[in-house]
Amino acid sequence: MDTILPDPTCFALQKLRATAHEIVAVVCSTQTTSACPLCQRASSQVHSHYQRTLLDLPWQGITLRLELHVRRWRCADTACPRRIFTERFATSIMPYARRTDRLTTWFTLVGLALGGKPGARLLQALGLVAKPDTLLRHIRSLQAPARAPLTHIGVDEFAFRRGRVFGTIIVDLLSHRVVDLLPDCEPATVSRWLAQHPEIVVVSRDRAINFGEAIRRGAPQAQQVADRWHLLENLAERLETWFRDQARPLRTAHDQLRDASPTLLGRSKAEEAEGQAEQARQRQRYEQVQQFKAQGCTAAAIARHLGVSRQTVYRYLAMTSSPPRRRITPPQTAQQRHTRRYVEQRWAQGCHNAVQMWRDLKEQGHVVGFRTVSRWVTLLRKATGIRGYRSTEPSPLGPPSTSLTPRRAARLCLKDPAHLRREERQVLADLLGQAPEIQTTYDHVQAFGRMVRTRSGQDLDAWLVEVEQRGCAPLRAYAAGLRKDDSAVRAGLTLPYSQGVVEGNVHRLKLIKRSGYGKMGLATLRQRVVLPQAS
Incomplete structure (x- = not known):
């Protein structure tokens, strides 16, 4: 029976008493001496006896309560101001505690993982009675362990309320652990925190202006590193803006005909x-x-x-x-998508008869109207110039390609050519052949992408000069923004640090924050985000 005791070397089980809702274990101390908490001198002089009541781990889903019979001792050192002290159990029970250390560990793990109400429900299912406020008070009382000096950190913002209230998350880039959460993302708040850590030498960030200014004021000795993903994302936004003005090269004849037939689009x-x-x-x-x-x-x-x-x-x-x-x-149903793909496939094979296509679809068990098939065939006839329905020669155009959106065009231009699929290569080739300025812009974008992927920041000066001389207006504006943040951009294109670790912890923070249904304060959120990684 000693296996149910918190520490069999210090306690002896005298008897067990069971009720309908709990098990009570009567336990006494077996220590022959005890050390004074002030002078640390061992004493063997017993002053009196008393009883402590503590909760312990449940036994098969039933609450286990300890009735611990312990003693008070007289200090053996006459010069010690503490004349009488209570018995200590450093390995299993803290002074003044109402639960054992191993049960406190349960409270810590459950509280940090689930919070108040969900944690209380889990503990109740395991055989414990704990109120949500008890778990929250326990979480807030926890102390973070000492950590090594911070030298490389990443900063980013997160939302307490999406689009309205923001805070700042600070992550150690070397250990990948969250260091602290700040109540806002104002430059004064961030710079004040950085000034308290003069050992920082590298700070990774996105392209936000407020963080750049805060780092310059709070940690002037630190090297700022602009995140490479955000560099490409900002470039994609500029490129998308430019492609919006190049709408005509992005539209195919097939989609122009579709626009003229609103019924084909479900409108x-x-x-x-x-x-x-x-x-x-x-x-x-x-x-x-x-x-x-x-x-x-x-x-x-x-x-x-x-x-x-x-x-x-x-x-x-x-x-x-x-x-x-x-x-x-409007989103198409699976039946509509299948009909369109089937008509385009049969058209490319040489079948131009709408009635025949409709009959084949009916034989396959598809519920589709003749008017739907006829509209798609009429559209294909206009796009290819083939009028007769008796022709059986395959169409040299194949299935018609869809137009590019400005966003998809920008992503295609940014994508590594080695990772393009065959159909993407064909679409990109058609796009680049529309106008010489598109080919020039593509060459500039790919050159910057290679710098990012290979971290060759030494080529940045030549790229900036080339874009300023021959680039389109959005790329020239992008280059001007890079020059304003020159040091951080060069470090981002050279050093291995990035915001990947920070963004991952932001996603983890979102999950924890949403588990509190928007009612979790900064103090509790900081404990639940920082402490599990620190321990």
Whole structure:
């Protein structure tokens, strides 16, 4: 029976007493001496006896309570101010504790993993009674263990409330552990924390301006490192903006015909008219923004006058022409996708008869109307110029390709050519052949991508000069931004540090934060994020 005791070397089991809801173990101490907590001198003089009641680990889902009979001792050192002290059990029970150390370990693990209410429900299922507030108080009382001096850290923001309230997460890049959470991402707060750690030599960050300024003020001795993924992401955003003005090269003849046939896109005539009206409103707003800009109005003044957000005004100010119509295709069902692929496949094989295709689909068990098949075949006839339905020669064009969106075009230009699929290579080749400036922009983007992938920051100067002389306007603006952050960008293109570790911990923080249903305060969130990794 000694196996149920917290420490069999210090305790002896006298008897067990069972009730309907718990088991009570009567235990006495077997120590012959005890050390004074002040002078640490061992004493064998017993002063009196008393009883402690503690909770221990449950036994087969039943609560186990200890009735511990212990003693008070007289200090053997006459000069010690502590004349009488209680018996200590350093290996199993803390002074004044109401539960054993091993049960406290349960509270710690469950509280850090689940929090208050979920943790209390789990402990209740295991045979313990613990209130959510008890677990939360225990979590907040935990002390983080001492850590080695910080030399390489990464900083990033996270949201307490998405889009409204933000904080700062600080991660040790060498151990991949979260160091601290700050209540906001203001430069003053971050710089104050950095000033308390003068041993920091490297700080990784994204392209946010507030963190760059905070690091310069709080840790001027540290080398800032711009994250490579964010460099590429910012480049993709600039490239996407440029492709929005290059809408015509991105559209294929097939999709232009589809746009002229709204029924093929699942839109009614009323929905098509509404889309055209929305395009007219956007064109009118673009013209209004440009007129106010010509009059010298600020973005904030334009936003107030038109009743729109400043982000909308900035988007229109960055455009060189009126925004093109963005057609949002309703999601197709599996049956519709299969019908389209089947019609395009049979057309490429040489079958141009809509009736025959419809009959074949019916024989295969597909429920599809003849009008649906006929619309797709009519579209293919217009795209290929083949009029007769009796022709059986395969179409030299093959299945028609879909148009590129500005975002997909930007991603294709940024992607490593070695990782392109065969169909992506064909789409990219068609895109680059549309205009010489697209080929030039692609060469610039690929050159920067190679610098990022190979960490060859020594080629940055030549790339900046080339882009400033021959690059498109968005790339020149991107190059100007790199020059403003020159030191951090060069370090990002040379050193091995990045924000990957920080972003991973941000995702972990989101999971913990959401488990609190938006009611977790900073103190509890910091403990649940920092302590599991520190221990």
